[in-house]
Amino acid sequence: MQLYTKQIQIKNRFFNVDVYDFPKRNSSATIKGDTINIRLSSRISRKLQNAHAENLLKRMIKSLEKKDPPKKKIWMDGDIIDVCEKKYVLQIHEENRKTGTVGMPRWGIPTVPLTIKIPKNLSNSKKQILIFNLIRKILAQENQIYLQNLVSEINHKYFNFKYGKIEWKNFKSRFGHCTSKNDIAICSRLLFVPKELLEYVIIHELAHIKIKNHSQKFWDLVKKVCPEHKKRRKLLRNSGS
Numbered sequence: 001m002q003l004y005t006k007q008i009q010i011k012n013r014f015f016n017v018d019v020y021d022f023p024k025r026n027s028s029a030t031i032k033g034d035t036i037n038i039r040l041s042s043r044i045s046r047k048l049q050n051a052h053a054e055n056l057l058k059r060m061i062k063s064l065e066k067k068d069p070p071k072k073k074i075w076m077d078g079d080i081i082d083v084c085e086k087k088y089v090l091q092i093h094e095e096n097r098k099t100g101t102v103g104m105p106r107w108g109i110p111t112v113p114l115t116i117k118i119p120k121n122l123s124n125s126k127k128q129i130l131i132f133n134l135i136r137k138i139l140a141q142e143n144q145i146y147l148q149n150l151v152s153e154i155n156h157k158y159f160n161f162k163y164g165k166i167e168w169k170n171f172k173s174r175f176g177h178c179t180s181k182n183d184i185a186i187c188s189r190l191l192f193v194p195k196e197l198l199e200y201v202i203i204h205e206l207a208h209i210k211i212k213n214h215s216q217k218f219w220d221l222v223k224k225v226c227p228e229h230k231k232r233r234k235l236l237r238n239s240g241s
């Protein structure tokens with residue numbers, strides 16, 4: 001039987017804590033994804049159950065703090081987002097609604113308000129995912145030209161290749177892509193990483209115009225214009241993007 005549920009924050013992640021009582025001699029705690037399940041022995045007093053719950057949760061938090069270094073940013077109302085050399089101020093409205101929307105004014109002001117409306121009856125972790133997806137979608141739309149200029153600048157500096165379309169795309173797991181027609185797409189998660197990491201991904205995709213695989217020849221080409229490519233790749237993987 002479920003006794004209660006609550007939500008806690010460990011570092012910058014949210015976890016659901018579901019507490020059950022269970023016809024067993026011992027109490028135990030397990031974690032699956034973002035949910036911590038605490039099973040309390042139903043053979044002990046309520047007072048002892050509370051003590052067990054507190055103890056198990058404390059232990060769980062301790063091990064999660066060790067295991068999970070801070071990675072994901074939590075988006076909050078009033079956040080200033082620095083993207084593509086512009087500043088946006090995040091405005092989050094929680095409303096009685098089914099889906100999320102995002103909007104911004106069309107005129108140029110120094111700090112552009114990004115107004116996000118989200119359903120208020122979502123869990124905190126789902127709210128964060130929704131907010132992030134709305135932000136990256138609109139900022140990718142807004143900054144297509146920024147990306148095109150940056151690719152052109154890097155290409156001019158190092159390669160002088162001919163390429164097709166350049167755009168941000170909302171990839172799930174890849175950083176970039178270069179098609180057989182030499183259209184280049186860059187993952188919109190990279191809007192939020194330091195510029196040198198974005199530049200590395202652009203160099204990588206531009207190098208694919210000449211060499212369409214990841215052979216030694218390809219890496220030699222990348223290394224020639226970006227000697228730090230190994231370090232940047234590592235930083236990218238650790239960026240939480």
Ligand SMILES: [Zn+2]
Nearest residue numbers: 204208213214
């Ligand atoms: Zn590649």
